[in-house]
Amino acid sequence: MSVWPLLEDDEMPARSAAVIDDIRATRKTDFINNFWRVLANDPALLERTWASLKDVMGPGVLDPKVKEMLYVAVSIANSCEYCIRSHTAAARAKGMSEAELGELMAIVGMASETNRLAIGLQVPVDAAFGVPFAGAREPDAG
Amino acid sequence: MSVWPLLEDDEMPARSAAVIDDIRATRKTDFINNFWRVLANDPALLERTWASLKDVMGPGVLDPKVKEMLYVAVSIANSCEYCIRSHTAAARAKGMSEAELGELMAIVGMASETNRLAIGLQVPVDAAFGVPFAGAREPDAG
Amino acid sequence: MSVWPLLEDDEMPARSAAVIDDIRATRKTDFINNFWRVLANDPALLERTWASLKDVMGPGVLDPKVKEMLYVAVSIANSCEYCIRSHTAAARAKGMSEAELGELMAIVGMASETNRLAIGLQVPVDAAFGVPFAGAREPDAG
Amino acid sequence: MSVWPLLEDDEMPARSAAVIDDIRATRKTDFINNFWRVLANDPALLERTWASLKDVMGPGVLDPKVKEMLYVAVSIANSCEYCIRSHTAAARAKGMSEAELGELMAIVGMASETNRLAIGLQVPVDAAFGVPFAGAREPDAG
Amino acid sequence: MSVWPLLEDDEMPARSAAVIDDIRATRKTDFINNFWRVLANDPALLERTWASLKDVMGPGVLDPKVKEMLYVAVSIANSCEYCIRSHTAAARAKGMSEAELGELMAIVGMASETNRLAIGLQVPVDAAFGVPFAGAREPDAG
Amino acid sequence: MSVWPLLEDDEMPARSAAVIDDIRATRKTDFINNFWRVLANDPALLERTWASLKDVMGPGVLDPKVKEMLYVAVSIANSCEYCIRSHTAAARAKGMSEAELGELMAIVGMASETNRLAIGLQVPVDAAFGVPFAGAREPDAG
Numbered sequence: 001m002s003v004w005p006l007l008e009d010d011e012m013p014a015r016s017a018a019v020i021d022d023i024r025a026t027r028k029t030d031f032i033n034n035f036w037r038v039l040a041n042d043p044a045l046l047e048r049t050w051a052s053l054k055d056v057m058g059p060g061v062l063d064p065k066v067k068e069m070l071y072v073a074v075s076i077a078n079s080c081e082y083c084i085r086s087h088t089a090a091a092r093a094k095g096m097s098e099a100e101l102g103e104l105m106a107i108v109g110m111a112s113e114t115n116r117l118a119i120g121l122q123v124p125v126d127a128a129f130g131v132p133f134a135g136a137r138e139p140d141a142g
Numbered sequence: 143m144s145v146w147p148l149l150e151d152d153e154m155p156a157r158s159a160a161v162i163d164d165i166r167a168t169r170k171t172d173f174i175n176n177f178w179r180v181l182a183n184d185p186a187l188l189e190r191t192w193a194s195l196k197d198v199m200g201p202g203v204l205d206p207k208v209k210e211m212l213y214v215a216v217s218i219a220n221s222c223e224y225c226i227r228s229h230t231a232a233a234r235a236k237g238m239s240e241a242e243l244g245e246l247m248a249i250v251g252m253a254s255e256t257n258r259l260a261i262g263l264q265v266p267v268d269a270a271f272g273v274p275f276a277g278a279r280e281p282d283a284g
Numbered sequence: 285m286s287v288w289p290l291l292e293d294d295e296m297p298a299r300s301a302a303v304i305d306d307i308r309a310t311r312k313t314d315f316i317n318n319f320w321r322v323l324a325n326d327p328a329l330l331e332r333t334w335a336s337l338k339d340v341m342g343p344g345v346l347d348p349k350v351k352e353m354l355y356v357a358v359s360i361a362n363s364c365e366y367c368i369r370s371h372t373a374a375a376r377a378k379g380m381s382e383a384e385l386g387e388l389m390a391i392v393g394m395a396s397e398t399n400r401l402a403i404g405l406q407v408p409v410d411a412a413f414g415v416p417f418a419g420a421r422e423p424d425a426g
Numbered sequence: 427m428s429v430w431p432l433l434e435d436d437e438m439p440a441r442s443a444a445v446i447d448d449i450r451a452t453r454k455t456d457f458i459n460n461f462w463r464v465l466a467n468d469p470a471l472l473e474r475t476w477a478s479l480k481d482v483m484g485p486g487v488l489d490p491k492v493k494e495m496l497y498v499a500v501s502i503a504n505s506c507e508y509c510i511r512s513h514t515a516a517a518r519a520k521g522m523s524e525a526e527l528g529e530l531m532a533i534v535g536m537a538s539e540t541n542r543l544a545i546g547l548q549v550p551v552d553a554a555f556g557v558p559f560a561g562a563r564e565p566d567a568g
Numbered sequence: 569m570s571v572w573p574l575l576e577d578d579e580m581p582a583r584s585a586a587v588i589d590d591i592r593a594t595r596k597t598d599f600i601n602n603f604w605r606v607l608a609n610d611p612a613l614l615e616r617t618w619a620s621l622k623d624v625m626g627p628g629v630l631d632p633k634v635k636e637m638l639y640v641a642v643s644i645a646n647s648c649e650y651c652i653r654s655h656t657a658a659a660r661a662k663g664m665s666e667a668e669l670g671e672l673m674a675i676v677g678m679a680s681e682t683n684r685l686a687i688g689l690q691v692p693v694d695a696a697f698g699v700p701f702a703g704a705r706e707p708d709a710g
Numbered sequence: 711m712s713v714w715p716l717l718e719d720d721e722m723p724a725r726s727a728a729v730i731d732d733i734r735a736t737r738k739t740d741f742i743n744n745f746w747r748v749l750a751n752d753p754a755l756l757e758r759t760w761a762s763l764k765d766v767m768g769p770g771v772l773d774p775k776v777k778e779m780l781y782v783a784v785s786i787a788n789s790c791e792y793c794i795r796s797h798t799a800a801a802r803a804k805g806m807s808e809a810e811l812g813e814l815m816a817i818v819g820m821a822s823e824t825n826r827l828a829i830g831l832q833v834p835v836d837a838a839f840g841v842p843f844a845g846a847r848e849p850d851a852g
Contacts, residue, residue, distance in 0.1 A: 001556045003263045003372055004382075033268045035260055042386035048481060049259065049393075055474060056252045061241045066208050067249055070215050074253035076830040077219030079363040079647040082260040083253065084830060085271035088571055099203045101571075102610035105830050107209055109617075110198045111216035111225065112826045113819040114191065118177055118224040120786040120794060120815050121145045126175045129227035130427045143698045145798055146808075184812035190623060191819075197616060218404040221505040221789040226404060230429055240430075244468035247404050251397040251475075258396045262360040262368060262389050272569045285840045287547045287656055288666075317552045319544055326670035332765060333540065333677075339758060340536045345525045350492050354533045357496050361503030363647040364541035369555035371537075383487045391493055394482045395500035395509065398475065402461055402508040405429045410459045413511035414711045502688040505789040510688060514713055524714075528752035531688050535681040535759075542680045546644040546652060546673050571831045601836045603828055617824065624820045629809045634776050635817055641780050642821035645787030650828040651821065653839035667771045675777055678766045679784035679793065682759065686745055686792040689713045694743045697795035 004041040006034055015043035019050050026054060033086060065094040069104050076108050146183040148176055157185035161192050168196060175228060207236040211246050218250050288325040290318055299327035303334050310338060317370060349378040353388050360392050430467040432460055441469035445476050452480060459512060491520040495530050502534050572609040574602055583611035587618050594622060601654060633662040641676050714751040716744055725753035729760050736764060743796060775804040783818050 005011075009032075012020065020032055020040065039046040057067055068091035075083035088101070096104075117123075147153075151174075154162065162174055162182065181188040199209055210233035217225035230243070238246075259265075289295075293316075296304065304316055304324065323330040341351055352375035359367035372385070380388075401407075431437075435458075438446065446458055446466065465472040483493055494517035501509035514527070522530075543549075573579075577600075580588065588600055588608065607614040625635055636659035643651035656669070664672075685691075715721075719742075722730065730742055730750065749756040767777055778801035785793035798811070806814075827833075 002265050003368075003385075006266075031270070033270070034265050035256070038263050038265045039259070041382070042389070044481075045259075045386055045390050048390075048478060049256065052252060052474060052478060053256065055470075056245075056248045060245050061239065062245045066211070067245070069208075070212060070246060070249045071253045072830075073212050073215045074219050074250050075257055076826050077216050078254060078257040078261075079829055080257035080260055081829075081832065082265050082267055083257050084571075084832065085267045087253075089271045097203065098572075098609070102613055103198075103202050103204045103209070104212060105610070105827055106198045106613050106616070107212045108216050108830055109823040109827045110194060111213045111229075112220060113823040114177070114195065115217055115220040115222035115225050116786050116822045117181070117187075117191065117815055117819045118222055119220075119789055119791075120782075120818055121180050122791065122794065123144050123176050123180045123224050124148075125224055125227045128173070128175070129231045145794075145811075183808070184815070186623075187812055187816050190620060190816070194616060194620060197612075214404075218400050221403055223403075223406065226406065226429075240467070243429075244471050247401055247468070248471050248474075250404055251401045254400045255393040255397040258360050259389055259393045261363055261365075262356075262392055264365065264368065286549050287652075287669075290550075315554070317554070318549050319540070322547050322549045323543070325666070326673070328765075329543075329670055329674050332674075332762060333543065336536060336758060336762060337540065339754075340529075340532045344529050345523065346529045350495075351529070351533055353492070354496060354499050354530060355537045357499045358503050358534050358537035359541055361500050362538060362541040362545075364544055366544040366549050366551055367537065367541050369551045373555045381487065387482075387486050387488045387493070388496060390482045391496045392500050394478060395497045395513075396504060398461070398479065399501055399504040399506035399509050401465070401471075401475065402506055403504075405464050407428050407460050407464045407508050408432075409508055409511045412457070412459070413515045498688075502684050505687055507687075507690065510690065510713075524751070527713075528755055531685055531752070532755050532758070534688055535685045538684045539677040539681040542644050543673055543677045545647055545649075546640075546676055548649065548652065570833050574834075599838070601838070602833050603824070606831050606833045607827070613827075617827065620820060621824065624813075624816045628813050629807065630813045634779075635813070637776070638780060638783050638814060638817045639821045641783045642787050642818050643825055645784050646822060646825040646829075648825035648828055650833050650835055651825050653835045655821075657839045665771065671766075671770050671772045671777070672780060674766045675780045676784050678762060679781045679797075680788060682745070682763065683785055683788040683790035683793050685749070685755075685759065686790055687788075689748050691712050691744050691748045691792050692716075693792055693795045696741070696743070697799045 002034070002038045004038050006037040007040045008037075012040045013043050016040035016046050019043070019046050022054075023050060035082065035086065065091060065096050068094055069096060069100070073104060073108050077112065144176070144180045146180050148179040149182045150179075154182045155185050158182035158188050161185070161188050164196075165192060177224065177228065207233060207238050210236055211238060211242070215246060215250050219254065286318070286322045288322050290321040291324045292321075296324045297327050300324035300330050303327070303330050306338075307334060319366065319370065349375060349380050352378055353380060353384070357388060357392050361396065428460070428464045430464050432463040433466045434463075438466045439469050442466035442472050445469070445472050448480075449476060461508065461512065491517060491522050494520055495522060495526070499530060499534050503538065570602070570606045572606050574605040575608045576605075580608045581611050584608035584614050587611070587614050590622075591618060603650065603654065633659060633664050636662055637664060637668070637672050641672060644676050645680065712744070712748045714748050716747040717750045718747075722750045723753050726750035726756050729753070729756050732764075733760060745792065745796065775801060775806050778804055779806060779810070779814050783814060786818050787822065 007016070009017065009020065020036060023032060023036060024030060036046065036050070039049055068087050071087040072084060072091055075087055149158070151159065151162065162178060165174060165178060166172060178188065178192070181191060210229050213229040214226060214233055217229055291300070293301065293304065304320060307316060307320060308314055320330065320334070323333060352371050355371040356368060356375055359371055433442070435443065435446065446462060449458060449462060450456055462472065462476070465475060494513050497513040498510060498517055501513055575584070577585065577588065588604060591600060591604060592598060604614065604618070607617060636655050639655040640652060640659055643655055717726070719727065719730065730746060733742060733746060734740055746756065746760070749759060778797050781797040782794060782801055785797055
């Protein structure tokens, strides 16, 4: 049971219902997953979260499948079962193969291992890695 | 200062020196970053860690640049400064643009936000997300 | 199923039963939640944990409702379902409105997002933030 | 050194400079901390992050000081030095006393301890905590 | 339900079946826990994970029971229910008493508390703790 | 720079000075590390933290060296540089060899890897691991 109830379409405040309509239109499906039905209890939180997600996960320079795989990787590191499930499903829907999922798992595991070794042994950052990138202003051109 | 000293080439045990040679040969560079120079104090740990990393980050089904970006994403979630620095450098060396890095940052931030919302509100996993994938055995064919 | 059994009142060691009595007296309720029934298997752990919690969450300079909200925020960041549930209930019992809970969720999500951006981009601390607070000894006066 | 350079005002893309202007106007100060000067390298990321932060940390039902204290608590749990420093400074600027900071620290420490005990002992959630809140739709009225 | 199906012995790819045979031989039991049955969907991941685990958790300088207790401690800090359950069972099988488990829990809780206090108060590392250990090369002799 | 100043002996409130005296007496050394000098700004926090630490890390059923190693393992998982440094020093002072430290690092890394695999693949807990331990009340006898 969630902390706030899962709202059916006809139980939602009007502002939330409008966001749900946009999710359906953007995703071209009637299916609304539980995350949004819970957030719908707080229209301001729902509006801002969906606006940000639509922006971040929408068209950009990275492949949509890769974006979902990055989302899954972070969700595993943060131990969020809900997000692992929903974004693994999204990554598969966007073309992630099982072999790619296997490599994703291997990388998440390996990174978690070496992260802890570097922290545990307090390895100092190499001078070669510490310099800021000269051309970083370019995103503005995009 | 690291917990174990940064070993110069001529200070390493023979087993560690052999691993360092393989890192140089594999990466086609003489540069050895501090992570390996610290691990070199424990030959068994160095051998196993390098063997795994070489395997996981070597050629596979995912683009090497994407692999490094996944590594960066996990390292941020785990708060490992060393790994953020070293793998951001690696991702750039493998072609990651600053616009791609910007999207990576946006996704890591967004996922961390929705991870906490889903956990905080205890959103139940949708039945649609809970089913195991039917074709999962395929990696064996690869 | 917990790692240690949930002890009923008549199954507890005498030292644990005494702590449980104090929890009931302090909270003015007969209800004992599962956390304490599991800790009751180890009287020393139960005694110390309850003594600390009673001290930290007892009367002080912060509003009891705010204390519970801080507890919920940390529990979300640490992915502890049990503590999210129990302290959200406690915060509501101490007057937290659903609108306040919505703001709490928004802040936890937002902080988690900017935490990762600051870590991922390795933003250096501003000199203005680095100075220790001059008047820090005052708590002694209280 | 940050991953992207700290941009001076006259080095920023125009879209970023406009956001920086709004930060100055909203906060009624010329001081711009490093977090924004690094994000300014990616105008889209800067715009969205500032818009969300302005919304979440702006006027609402919770006391601004309490909001900053919640931000500090999450930042500690996520090990973000930058955010601990900047939001501790903000909380102090909004009236947090050192005694309040002491209680905040005690709660963050205590919650982290009991979070681990509840997780480590796998304490099951009490039935009493599992029910969703009946009146959760009210935020819409606000 | 796991992300990949739990494979029965006769459903596994040949490379995975060979690893499972080695797990049975090494552990001297027919019982194969779910972790391995899920990893069996990706033979390369299964092979590497088992080879590493067998090496790390095999005979060494630390008592096998202590090794399992360290594993449990990390698993609690990482909020991994599966690993808490499986390694608590393994630690008990290797002789961990309930009193030892109680001390383990107390230490994990206490460390989590002081970790947050040290991070939250940004305590600088004492000069006395910062020096690398002079004799660190000895593991090679072993 | 810490959030509160590092207090010299003659700058401490009387209640804090008394705790510091007990630390010196218990540890049989004049050296007081920074953690306590910062906590000394808040006598109540200092008193409670030291009382708990003295109790948890004092004589018990586990070897003092093993206790410190468990502390280090958790501190790595929580990314606390201060605690990694101070408790690695303490573990060495209590007899931890560099080979033992190497095994500790290997286990922390390995556990972090398999924790993420079990979470990422959502491996269900085996029925065999889910049963509470029948004899858990024994600690009371001790």
